[in-house]
Amino acid sequence: xxxxxxxxxxxxxxxxxxxxxxxxxxxxxxxxxxxxxxxxxxxxxxxxxxxxxxxxxxxxxxxxxxxxxxxxxxxxxxxxxxxxxxxxxxxxxxxxxxxxxxxxxxxxxxxxxxxxxxxxxxxxxxxxxxxxxxxxxxxxxxxxxxxxxxxxxxxxxxxxxxxxxxxxxxxxxxxxxxxxxxxxxxxxxxxxxxxxxxxxxxxxxxxxxxxxxxxxxxxxxxxxxxxxxxxxxxxxxxxxxxxxxxxxxxxxxxxxxxxxxxxxxxxxxxxxxxxxxxxxxxxxxxxxxxxxxxxxxxxxxxxxxxxxxxxxxxxxxxxxxxxxxxxxxxxxxxxxxxxxxxxxxxxxxxxx
Amino acid sequence: xxxxxxxxxxxxxxxxxxxxxxxxxxxxxxxxxxxxxxxxxxxxxxxxxxxxxxxxxxxxxxxxxxxxxxxxxxxxxxxxxxxxxxxxxxxxxxxxxxxxxxxxxxxxxxxxxxxxxxxxxxxxxxxxxxxxxxxxxxxxxxxxxxxxxxxxxxxxxxxxxxxxxxxxxxxxxxxxxxxxxxxxxxxxxxxxxxxxxxxxxxxxxxxxxxxxxxxxxxxxxxxxxxxxxxxxxxxxxxxxxxxxxxxxxxxxxxxxxxxxxxxxxxxxxxxxxxxxxxxxxxxxxxxxxxxxxxxxxxxxxxxxxxxxxxxxxxxxxxxxxxxxxxxxxxxxxxxxxxxxxxxxxxxxxxxx
DNA sequence: GTGAAAGCGCTAACAT
DNA sequence: ATGTTAGCGCTTTCAC
Numbered sequence: 001x002x003x004x005x006x007x008x009x010x011x012x013x014x015x016x017x018x019x020x021x022x023x024x025x026x027x028x029x030x031x032x033x034x035x036x037x038x039x040x041x042x043x044x045x046x047x048x049x050x051x052x053x054x055x056x057x058x059x060x061x062x063x064x065x066x067x068x069x070x071x072x073x074x075x076x077x078x079x080x081x082x083x084x085x086x087x088x089x090x091x092x093x094x095x096x097x098x099x100x101x102x103x104x105x106x107x108x109x110x111x112x113x114x115x116x117x118x119x120x121x122x123x124x125x126x127x128x129x130x131x132x133x134x135x136x137x138x139x140x141x142x143x144x145x146x147x148x149x150x151x152x153x154x155x156x157x158x159x160x161x162x163x164x165x166x167x168x169x170x171x172x173x174x175x176x177x178x179x180x181x182x183x184x185x186x187x188x189x190x191x192x193x194x195x196x197x198x199x200x201x202x203x204x205x206x207x208x209x210x211x212x213x214x215x216x217x218x219x220x221x222x223x224x225x226x227x228x229x230x231x232x233x234x235x236x237x238x239x240x241x242x243x244x245x246x247x248x249x250x251x252x253x254x255x256x257x258x259x260x261x262x263x264x265x266x267x268x269x270x271x272x273x274x275x276x277x278x279x280x281x282x283x284x285x286x287x288x289x290x291x292x293x294x295x296x297x298x299x300x301x302x303x304x305x306x307x308x309x310x311x312x313x314x315x316x317x318x319x320x321x322x323x324x325x326x327x328x329x330x331x332x333x334x335x336x337x338x339x340x341x342x343x344x345x346x347x348x349x350x351x352x
Numbered sequence: 353x354x355x356x357x358x359x360x361x362x363x364x365x366x367x368x369x370x371x372x373x374x375x376x377x378x379x380x381x382x383x384x385x386x387x388x389x390x391x392x393x394x395x396x397x398x399x400x401x402x403x404x405x406x407x408x409x410x411x412x413x414x415x416x417x418x419x420x421x422x423x424x425x426x427x428x429x430x431x432x433x434x435x436x437x438x439x440x441x442x443x444x445x446x447x448x449x450x451x452x453x454x455x456x457x458x459x460x461x462x463x464x465x466x467x468x469x470x471x472x473x474x475x476x477x478x479x480x481x482x483x484x485x486x487x488x489x490x491x492x493x494x495x496x497x498x499x500x501x502x503x504x505x506x507x508x509x510x511x512x513x514x515x516x517x518x519x520x521x522x523x524x525x526x527x528x529x530x531x532x533x534x535x536x537x538x539x540x541x542x543x544x545x546x547x548x549x550x551x552x553x554x555x556x557x558x559x560x561x562x563x564x565x566x567x568x569x570x571x572x573x574x575x576x577x578x579x580x581x582x583x584x585x586x587x588x589x590x591x592x593x594x595x596x597x598x599x600x601x602x603x604x605x606x607x608x609x610x611x612x613x614x615x616x617x618x619x620x621x622x623x624x625x626x627x628x629x630x631x632x633x634x635x636x637x638x639x640x641x642x643x644x645x646x647x648x649x650x651x652x653x654x655x656x657x658x659x660x661x662x663x664x665x666x667x668x669x670x671x672x673x674x675x676x677x678x679x680x681x682x683x684x685x686x687x688x689x690x691x692x693x694x695x696x697x698x699x700x701x702x703x704x
Numbered sequence: 705g706t707g708a709a710a711g712c713g714c715t716a717a718c719a720t
Numbered sequence: 721a722t723g724t725t726a727g728c729g730c731t732t733t734c735a736c
Binding site: 024025026036037040041043044068069071072073074075076077 | 730731
Binding site for chain 4: 386387388389390405428
């Protein structure tokens with residue numbers, strides 16, 4: 001089972017075969033009987049090559065199995081057609097979904113994605129990842145980490161490299177793209193209020209998270225605007241388990257008839273706690289999530305939640321980054337609206 | 353909202369700022385008053401540099417904000433310290449989890465990860481991704497696509513580039529790393545049989561999937577070995593929705609008291625169908641999943657499932673690839689064992 | 705339309 | 721311990 005494990009310790013291998021495909025432009029040129037510049041022209045699709053020559057070159061290329069060496073090309077042109085993504089937590093649905101969208105958009109635009117995972121969302125880790133990434137050949141960097149440490153003042157990214165931060169602080173001097181956390185929390189809260197609930201309890205995400213903070217703030221503000229009382233939220237860590245623990249505390253409290261959870265997973269945990277305690281959802285208590293994960297529709301009961309458009313988020317992120325790479329000035333904020341998805345976990349306030 | 357959208361259409365930008373950090377070894381050398389070769393030595397941590405010189409160079413480096421140009425380094429050394437990953441479906445838990453593990457192990461070994469998503473698991477797409485990847489500077493490639501099209505005969509990967517295929521066919525001429533699908537399906541089936549169920553129904557994954565096929569085969573074989581009857585399985589597509597549809601068909605059949613689902617999500621769908629129909633789990637019917645997704649413990653009831661060790665899978669994949677890069681011959685299969693996780697969705701056969 | 709020359713930033717090989 | 725030379729594969733510039 002761990003037949004290779006030993007080698008993981010070594011930082012790279014010493015004895016190494018050279019690049020497997022050492023067919024150069026020169027080789028192609030020799031075979032085709034032209035100069036390597038002509039091969040370069042064909043390779044780059046330039047027009048000033050006679051059709052007959054082009055075909056000779058193409059034939060030689062495929063015969064030899066030529067593929068351009070991107071390192072040489074990048075060295076020469078100064079551009080890499082490669083975008084770095086720094087991520088913490090490849091297990092969170094939203095991040096992965098956003099990564100997926102960024103990657104698809106990047107591929108469509110002719111860019112590859114270099115992934116740089118960080119073990120923890122600390123300043124040191126991110127700075128380190130950033131440095132490794134700028135040593136890798138990237139034209140720009142996307143930071144997919146939502147945490148307060150990404151305050152512009154906290155983390156020192158070497159200037160000059162185009163950066164877009166997803167899901168972070170509004171006051172950043174970087175370019176920021178984000179889902180409309182405020183809107184989403186407002187939609188959830190007002191949906192519950194409109195159903196007749198006198199107040200809405202909140203199971204919040206971790207305090208270090210920007211988006212969790214924004215959702216909690218907006219929930220509180222919405223409640224205040226409607227003149228209803230605001231109870232201190234319970235804080236989770238996005239996990240099902242933490243939602244379950246929160247649900248266990250909430251279930252015995254009959255005066256609580258509506259809960260807004262900062263993500264779908266914690267909502268799932270709350271649902272489980274309600275089932276165990278015997279409180280019916282939505283007859284006795286309504287639950288709303290946030291994210292619209294694909295599983296939500298399969299929860300029991302199917303979960304009412306706030307849909308984040310991660311695809312759009314990813315697209316916009318890449319677009320903003322390409323702008324930066326194209327020479328645009330950093331800064332500015334792009335906000336993607338959210339949407340209420342009404343399923344069966346919410347209902348009218350119970351008659352006492 | 354789509355302030356940048358127009359630009360996504362263009363394949364790359366025309367007007368482009370040059371690499372933002374044009375500090376070369378030569379610049380550092382000038383400032384430090386040494387040759388650039390010495391800078392190179394310091395940069396690569398070689399020992400034959402006097403301490404005083406090293407410090408001068410280091411000081412010059414940080415003053416200038418020098419970072420090595422990996423393109424030049426790669427061009428020179430023929431190695432990129434970069435591994436390509438071809439993936440379909442960044443939304444499937446197992447794939448993402450494996451990617452995460454591969455990425456972490458790669459980072460630890462000094463390699464970056466280049467992600468190459470494919471829109472569909474067709475031969476054409478994978479071959480295309482493979483080609484784009486070998487133009488990008490990668491030392492080796494991991495293919496994270498489980499589908500029959502990845503038969504060695506079906507897809508033609510240019511030879512020479514080290515490749516490891518995860519979760520694919522045993523007969524491949526490539527190096528293959530896989531979870532022990534057979535063992536997992538056997539564990540699930542025997543767990544149910546041991547509980548006294550006379551037979552076990554199967555909700556299978558899509559027919560194109562290797563792992564789905566392996567799980568179904570092993571389930572069937574286990575049943576046959578125990579001399580119990582085997583009903584034709586229902587086929588889903590891994591989604592909650594497809595599990596729900598299968599569950600709707602199964603719920604009215606009282607003779608079915610045990611269901612083994614090929615993944616957790618379809619099990620979730622089955623659970624929902626049982627709730628709707630009013631069949632109690634596990635009192636009236638037992639359900640087992642496959643994967644051990646983090647949400648499973650929050651399902652109602654908490655899901656008994658088969659745990660795949662995706663972290664180990666990812667680690668072994670990277671290790672195998674590094675071996676290949678180091679010059680090892682391709683071929684061979686590494687199998688990671690699975691494990692039964694017993695929670696509350698399974699119980700003894702109901703008394704009629 | 706095509707070719708020759710130069711050089712991107714780096715490291716390996718060979719000086720000293 | 722440090723410097724000098726050469727050249728990785730490619731594109732850009734300038735000839736023809």
